[in-house]
Amino acid sequence: MRFKAEIDVMPLDALLDPQGKAVTNSMKSIGLPEIDGVRIGRHIRLFVEADSKDVAAQKVEEACKKLLANQIMESYSFVVEEA
Amino acid sequence: MRFKAEIDVMPLDALLDPQGKAVTNSMKSIGLPEIDGVRIGRHIRLFVEADSKDVAAQKVEEACKKLLANQIMESYSFVVEEA
Numbered sequence: 001m002r003f004k005a006e007i008d009v010m011p012l013d014a015l016l017d018p019q020g021k022a023v024t025n026s027m028k029s030i031g032l033p034e035i036d037g038v039r040i041g042r043h044i045r046l047f048v049e050a051d052s053k054d055v056a057a058q059k060v061e062e063a064c065k066k067l068l069a070n071q072i073m074e075s076y077s078f079v080v081e082e083a
Numbered sequence: 084m085r086f087k088a089e090i091d092v093m094p095l096d097a098l099l100d101p102q103g104k105a106v107t108n109s110m111k112s113i114g115l116p117e118i119d120g121v122r123i124g125r126h127i128r129l130f131v132e133a134d135s136k137d138v139a140a141q142k143v144e145e146a147c148k149k150l151l152a153n154q155i156m157e158s159y160s161f162v163v164e165e166a
């Protein structure tokens with residue numbers, strides 16, 4: 001079976017996010033001062049061939065740990081569903 | 084009231100995603116050949132001050148159009164909830 005995973009990789013809350021900070025500042029310039037606290041990470045979509053949703057989730061977890069997220073600086077979360 | 088928005092900005096399906104392609108290839112090298120079709124975009128989390136969820140969603144929509152997404156190359160989607 002084929003599964004789709006939607007993964008979010010975000011900078012840890014304890015770390016500065018200069019890109020997010022710059023965007024927060026820009027919001028004021030474009031007339032959206034109501035917006036703040038912008039943090040920017042990555043969104044990753046991928047597909048997995050697996051016998052079950054549990055196995056697919058294990059594969060995605062492994063991909064996050066080995067390749068997609070740097071756990072020193074980033075946290076990740078994901079959702080797996082049948083594609 | 085304060086609302087939190089979770090925004091995904093992804094490269095349009097019609098466009099190549101070289102970064103995603105490179106990651107797809109790397110999956111094979113790290114022993115995860117079950118994974119393919121990787122596409123990589125941005126995940127943005129931000130906060131909005133607004134009187135209602137509808138107004139907050141309007142502000143987020145405006146931020147996406149004006150600043151966060153390049154609609155020639157990217158599509159965006161978001162969820163707004165009370166913070």
